[in-house]
Amino acid sequence: MRTPLIVANWKMNKSLKDAEQYGQELLPLLADHSGVEVVVCPPFTSLTVMSRIFAGSKIKLGAQNLFWEMKGAYTGEISPAMLVDAGCTYVILGHSERRQIMGENDTIINRKVRAALDAELIPILCVGETLQERENNRAREVVKEQLTRDLKNITFAPQGLVIAYEPVWAIGTGVNASSDDAQEMIGFIRSYLAKIYDRELANSVRILYGGSVNEENIAEFMGEVDVDGALVGGASLQPNSFAGIVRFK
Numbered sequence: 001m002r003t004p005l006i007v008a009n010w011k012m013n014k015s016l017k018d019a020e021q022y023g024q025e026l027l028p029l030l031a032d033h034s035g036v037e038v039v040v041c042p043p044f045t046s047l048t049v050m051s052r053i054f055a056g057s058k059i060k061l062g063a064q065n066l067f068w069e070m071k072g073a074y075t076g077e078i079s080p081a082m083l084v085d086a087g088c089t090y091v092i093l094g095h096s097e098r099r100q101i102m103g104e105n106d107t108i109i110n111r112k113v114r115a116a117l118d119a120e121l122i123p124i125l126c127v128g129e130t131l132q133e134r135e136n137n138r139a140r141e142v143v144k145e146q147l148t149r150d151l152k153n154i155t156f157a158p159q160g161l162v163i164a165y166e167p168v169w170a171i172g173t174g175v176n177a178s179s180d181d182a183q184e185m186i187g188f189i190r191s192y193l194a195k196i197y198d199r200e201l202a203n204s205v206r207i208l209y210g211g212s213v214n215e216e217n218i219a220e221f222m223g224e225v226d227v228d229g230a231l232v233g234g235a236s237l238q239p240n241s242f243a244g245i246v247r248f249k
Ligand code: PEP
Pocket: 009, 011, 166, 170, 171, 172, 173, 174, 210, 211, 212, 213, 231, 232, 233, 234, 235
């Protein structure tokens, strides 16, 4: 049984004051809601305040990145232990913005996934193809390569890792993948996990779709057999629209 999971990725948005206001508005909107796990991933600067606001609620906290060492001379970096200390349960890794803008490759992402798991954080590992790769019929091959490299020599417990299929061309563009395309790729990811791990583990791993998800299209994605939830960027920035996505039924 895979509990649906909806994750808000604020990216580099919101002051402390805006974050606090968002938290105060979101809590009552989701107070009586159950059956969906909810995670909010603010920027590092808002983690502690959001952790206090969400304390005692079912909303969990995630970070958008980490560095793989636990402490030391790594100016500007944040360790897995620091994220745990700040109240995080989850961490987004391998997001296409980090791959493309920050130049993170699969070796780096593999180290980060391992470090997250070692610290008992749940990685939300993002994979997905560019438009050109899709047009060249290379989408499956690209996603398979990312999974192979990002998960190299990594083991995890059934609910200990989440995968997000995020086609790069659908992120922040307003052009979402069709639910059929999302199901097709997510079904493929699940079969590939069964091949490199085992069927039981593959059936227990939650696999999300991400890319221009909103209140209007979420139900269609959630109707697909292998889609276990969504990673939401733009539409997660307003408490009302994010709550609308969580309450998709
Ligand atoms: C994302 O940031 O992972 C994302 C999917 O963004 P958006 O929902 O805005 O496409």
